[in-house]
Amino acid sequence: MAVDLRIKEHPILEFKRGPKVKIYYGRKKIDAYEGETVGAALCAAGINVFTRSVKYHRPRGMFCAIGKCSSCMMRVDGVPNVMTCVTPVRDGMRVEPQNCFPSASHDLYSIIDRLGFKFPAGFYYRLITSPRSLSALYLKLIRPLTGMGKFPTANRGFKPMTKSEQRETEVAVVGAGPAGLSAAIHAARLGCRVTLIDENHRLGGQLIKQTHMFFGSKEYFAGVRGIRISEKLAEEVKQHENIEALLNTSVVGLYEENVLGIVQGNKFATMRAKKVIVSTGAYEKTLLFNDNDLPGVMGAGGVQTLMNVFGIKPGNEALMVGAGNVGLIISYQLLQAGVKVKGIVEAVPRIGGYFVHAAKIRRMGVPIYVSHTIKRTWGRRRVEGATIVQLDDRWKEVEGTEKDIKCDLICISVGLKPTYEFLYQAGCKMKFISELGGHVPLRTKNMETSVKGVYIPGDTGGIEEADTAMVGGKIAGISAALSLGYGDKEAEEFREKAIMELEDLRSGPTSARIRSGIEKALIEEG
Amino acid sequence: MVSDYEKTGVITLKDLEGKIPPPERFKKEPVAIVECTQEIPCDACIPACPRKLLSMKNIISVPSLDFDKCSGCAICVGKCPGLAIFIVDMCKAPKGKAWVTIPYEFLPVPEVGSIVRALNREGEDVGSAKVVKVARLSKEEKTALVTFEVDEKLAMEARALR
Numbered sequence: 088m089a090v091d092l093r094i095k096e097h098p099i100l101e102f103k104r105g106p107k108v109k110i111y112y113g114r115k116k117i118d119a120y121e122g123e124t125v126g127a128a129l130c131a132a133g134i135n136v137f138t139r140s141v142k143y144h145r146p147r148g149m150f151c152a153i154g155k156c157s158s159c160m161m162r163v164d165g166v167p168n169v170m171t172c173v174t175p176v177r178d179g180m181r182v183e184p185q186n187c188f189p190s191a192s193h194d195l196y197s198i199i200d201r202l203g204f205k206f207p208a209g210f211y212y213r214l215i216t217s218p219r220s221l222s223a224l225y226l227k228l229i230r231p232l233t234g235m236g237k238f239p240t241a242n243r244g245f246k247p248m249t250k251s252e253q254r255e256t257e258v259a260v261v262g263a264g265p266a267g268l269s270a271a272i273h274a275a276r277l278g279c280r281v282t283l284i285d286e287n288h289r290l291g292g293q294l295i296k297q298t299h300m301f302f303g304s305k306e307y308f309a310g311v312r313g314i315r316i317s318e319k320l321a322e323e324v325k326q327h328e329n330i331e332a333l334l335n336t337s338v339v340g341l342y343e344e345n346v347l348g349i350v351q352g353n354k355f356a357t358m359r360a361k362k363v364i365v366s367t368g369a370y371e372k373t374l375l376f377n378d379n380d381l382p383g384v385m386g387a388g389g390v391q392t393l394m395n396v397f398g399i400k401p402g403n404e405a406l407m408v409g410a411g412n413v414g415l416i417i418s419y420q421l422l423q424a425g426v427k428v429k430g431i432v433e434a435v436p437r438i439g440g441y442f443v444h445a446a447k448i449r450r451m452g453v454p455i456y457v458s459h460t461i462k463r464t465w466g467r468r469r470v471e472g473a474t475i476v477q478l479d480d481r482w483k484e485v486e487g488t489e490k491d492i493k494c495d496l497i498c499i500s501v502g503l504k505p506t507y508e509f510l511y512q513a514g515c516k517m518k519f520i521s522e523l524g525g526h527v528p529l530r531t532k533n534m535e536t537s538v539k540g541v542y543i544p545g546d547t548g549g550i551e552e553a554d555t556a557m558v559g560g561k562i563a564g565i566s567a568a569l570s571l572g573y574g575d576k577e578a579e580e581f582r583e584k585a586i587m588e589l590e591d592l593r594s595g596p597t598s599a600r601i602r603s604g605i606e607k608a609l610i611e612e613g
Numbered sequence: 614m615v616s617d618y619e620k621t622g623v624i625t626l627k628d629l630e631g632k633i634p635p636p637e638r639f640k641k642e643p644v645a646i647v648e649c650t651q652e653i654p655c656d657a658c659i660p661a662c663p664r665k666l667l668s669m670k671n672i673i674s675v676p677s678l679d680f681d682k683c684s685g686c687a688i689c690v691g692k693c694p695g696l697a698i699f700i701v702d703m704c705k706a707p708k709g710k711a712w713v714t715i716p717y718e719f720l721p722v723p724e725v726g727s728i729v730r731a732l733n734r735e736g737e738d739v740g741s742a743k744v745v746k747v748a749r750l751s752k753e754e755k756t757a758l759v760t761f762e763v764d765e766k767l768a769m770e771a772r773a774l775r
Binding site for chain 1: 620624651652657659672695718722733734736773
């Protein structure tokens with residue numbers, strides 16, 4: 088019987104799948120459902136090795152599942168290097184692995200990986216030049232063994248970019264997560280014309296994967312599940328006549344005088360905005376350990392996407408790395424999806440996330456190993472287990488404390504860092520503030536950066552929670568509207584109140600680091 | 614200072630001192646046990662209580678319950694995002710037994726009358742339990758409120774089931 092890892096019954100979620108379609112992976116026929124991505128369908132069919140890496144032909148599978156890494160790039164309908172994790176399936180689609188012979192799971196060229204002693208990392212094939220007379224032959228032989236796939240054979244799906252058009256808007260909001268949605272709503276409520284741009288096919292950002300009830304204040308959906316919050320905010324955005332939402336659209340640059348470069352399919356356009364709210368959120372960090380690129384090692388967001396958006400079991404036995412809120416919450420969600428969680432390792436000597444999240448999984452029998460880290464993982468084509476080791480108070484491994492854990496999924500949730508590139512390019516003054524997760528723009532208490540008219544609510548300005556992102560969005564949205572002449576005294580008071588709310592949310596002992604980080608990032612008005 | 618439960622994820626009765634009503638209170642009426650001891654920004658339970666018995670100074674403080682007036686209606690159990698509120702009932706349960714109500718978000722939801730295993734805060738099997746009631750706050754609500762019967766001495770120990 089064909090493998091089908093789709094979740095049929097879930098305690099919280101209902102998965103509505105579209106009509107059944109067929110796609111081809113090499114010669115294998117695979118069942119998929121409309122609305123799924125190619126990567127998700129492959130995972131559901133139990134395919135671990137999607138393709139092979141560029142140089143050492145190491146197995147590559149799903150990692151981030153949101154189009155941020157290059158692990159799942161395959162040849163789709165004759166076009167190389169397609170990110171299969173964000174490409175929707177279509178009936179009859181042909182998906183092929185790259186850089187392998189005869190197949191991705193059994194690749195003869197992977198012998199190169201075994202010869203690592205001869206070809207260390209950083210080695211470049213063009214350096215094989217002696218004897219000189221044979222170097223041309225070497226190149227000819229080696230070239231096909233490496234590289235980023237073969238040239239496209241089909242025109243389908245590949246068209247050159249069409250000529251640009253110029254658009255205009257009052258407030259452009261980049262990123263439709265909790266901060267962006269909230270900013271768009273509050274700016275629009277005061278009368279601004281708002282354009283909300285997101286690269287995904289639906290509104291909500293990471294909220295659409297959050298099945299747990301949210302903390303926070305009663306004014307901001309405390310006790311409501313993230314997925315419902317996202318539905319409510321998205322509904323208001325769709326209903327509001329002042330907001331235009333551009334989905335499947337990437338912003339590729341923020342230029343002088345608030346001109347945005349946007350790409351929609353194969354169309355490039357520029358958009359002149361009076362105010363720009365950058366709520367692009369954050370990236371996941373990853374961790375260094377032996378064989379951390381094996382299929383089955385996944386980012387926390389990827390695990391959530393597979394499990395909570397597409398309803399696909401990401402593995403059978405999981406090891407979680409990181410006991411922050413994200414690690415704790417996803418461990419609980421894994422249990423709900425029917426995955427056995429073998430343990431959580433955390434390098435710090437205490438649990439980073441909220442105690443109540445930890446208690447939820449502890450009482451289901453999941454151990455938490457504080458002062459432990461993952462040392463290596465093993466397995467041929469997918470993770471088969473991992474070795475964890477205790478750390479002493481100077482972060483050194485304690486000899487003799489290695490412990491082997493059998494698992495087929497390793498979920499990495501070791502924190503997030505703000506998406507800062509965009510703001511650097513825009514010329515915002517930036518600073519590395521470790522308490523906020525990395526490079527962040529300096530900002531006023533109204534969320535405005537050193538570049539006039541550019542605002543940064545949410546994780547872009549420092550890693551926090553969805554509730555602080557929503558309050559931040561409100562402050563940014565109102566500020567943008569006020570500076571455009573919309574709103575009155577009442578709106579100003581409303582903003583002051585929101586600033587107070589944000590301070591309240593950050594007033595607890597769990598937010599001590601955030602407070603000190605924000606202090607370092609604050610600049611004066613004007 | 615780091616409390617032990619911040620290392621283990623397991624709270625002890627000592628950590629809960631002052632949050633548990635005196636023994637004679639248990640004999641009067643069912644009561645909510647709020648196992649929330651860390652100052653985090655959350656006040657979801659405050660509007661949940663229909664009789665306004667839960668209170669906190671500000672959003673980050675720890676909730677306190679006026680347990681003399683609490684009737685153990687369990688609405689807060691289904692509303693706490695931390696799943697940290699439980700109901701202990703020693704009145705309706707037969708002598709020597711206690712009823713414990715927990716929020717439950719797994720499948721399958723146990724059926725009334727079925728015998729399950731009770732787990733403590735570390736997930737250890739502490740004895741058998743009989744499911745006496747399964748409820749939901751509303752049709753849309755996904756969190757089930759499962760009430761099971763255990764030995765009286767497990768009333769403050771059993772916090773999950775399998």
